Amino acid sequence: MQIGNNQLLRFTTAGSVDDGKSTLIGRLLYDSKSIFEDQLEAIENTSKKKGHEGVDLALFTDGLRDEREQGITIDVAYRYFTTPKRKFIIADTPGHIQYTRNMVTGASTANAAIILIDARHGVIEQTKRHSFIASLLQIPHIIVCINKMDLVEFSEEVYNNIISQYEEFSSKLLVKDIRFIPISALLGDNVVNRSENMGWYQGAPLLHTLETMHIASDINKVDARFPVQTVLRPQNDQHRDYRGYAGRVASGIFRKGDEVSVLPSGFTSKIKSIDTYNGELEEAFAPMSVSIQLEDDIDISRGDMIVRTKNVPEVNQDIEVMLCWLHNNPARPRAKYTIRHTSNEQKAMIREVVYKIDINTLSRKNDDIEIGMNDICKVKIRTTKPLMYDSYRENRTTGSIILIDDTTNETVAAGMIV
Structure with missing residues (x-):
């Protein structure tokens, strides 16, 4: 075949x-x-x-x-x-x-x-x-x-x-x-x-x-985004000085020697090596899982994002999201939820319901701010720390979020950043 x-x-x-x-x-x-x-x-x-x-x-x-x-x-x-x-x-x-x-x-x-x-x-x-x-x-x-x-x-x-x-x-x-x-x-x-x-x-x-039917890739190949999942610091003598940042390439292509920025800090460096279990690579692209080593020693932790310096995403604590409410219980006004976005996890609050969608007419209901199961609405969310994101239209991976109820640990909503 x-x-x-x-x-x-x-x-x-x-x-x-x-x-x-x-x-x-x-x-x-x-x-x-x-x-x-x-x-x-x-x-x-x-x-x-x-x-x-x-x-x-x-x-x-x-x-x-x-x-x-x-x-x-x-x-x-x-x-x-x-x-x-x-x-x-x-x-x-x-x-x-x-x-x-x-x-x-x-x-x-x-x-x-x-x-x-x-x-x-x-x-x-x-x-x-x-x-x-x-x-x-x-x-x-x-x-x-x-x-x-x-x-x-x-x-x-x-x-x-x-x-x-x-x-x-x-x-x-x-x-x-x-x-x-x-x-x-x-x-x-x-x-x-x-x-x-x-x-x-x-x-x-x-x-x-x-x-x-023609299947086009839904992976953004232009904007290089690498959410860091963990920091690798081997304890053996052979790799004592190794400091790699492991994760999955969300979109775009990273190459050895690329000038990159670390967000949200904004520090810049160059890619020293791109490593896998099977050896070093010259380049990595979505959705490959790799470890990236930088030329400079920068304080990086889980939830940070490595991007190309000349092509950076939005960095903000206030985001607008089209939200699909998934849970039986309605949203609680100004309640704190856990937001998950790529490898980033932190607290967030729904600050405002901008409008809800009337499914029958696709019109906007501006005077209805109650969010219940199956509701689709545009909301403003504030996070405790900055998120590094693109719009969902540009990048499915860096443009999507989920909200989790801290008391039950259940996923209550899925959202697309606009």
């Missing part, structure tokens, strides 16, 4: 309850022959016991249903499959509105998002909510699958009406590539194989679209 055919695509699936996500993923796995024989045999037997004539495709992904019925919190389920053209990781998120927060988790590393719409119901609030989150997280491709076309007699008119509904709403979203596919996950129309029931649709089936 050629290296080009080995490219990995991460995509997330999102939709309302009973839009057919489980059946769609099952159909993708079944028709692309990505299921082990023993797994297929077990599902065939279960389907027969339940009285189904064929294979119940939803069983491929609904192993968590029993846990859901027992009241156990459902997180994101990850599925893996491979075709001759590409490898795939699916982030399957629950459709219930109380699990919207899970879509933020599942979509945070996705290259594409599949938004499912029930052809009988059209665009609903969850469609808008999931699409807005995909846009907020800068997912470059959205594939709108209009499912259950068999229940509307494969009507082209119904399909076109839903496209009009979605386009009216999505014109306000920052997504360049939105595609529409009419499907029946249950019958297999336009999932892996072209539909014989919808000759009026001239586009590609879903799998072909996923296999041929």
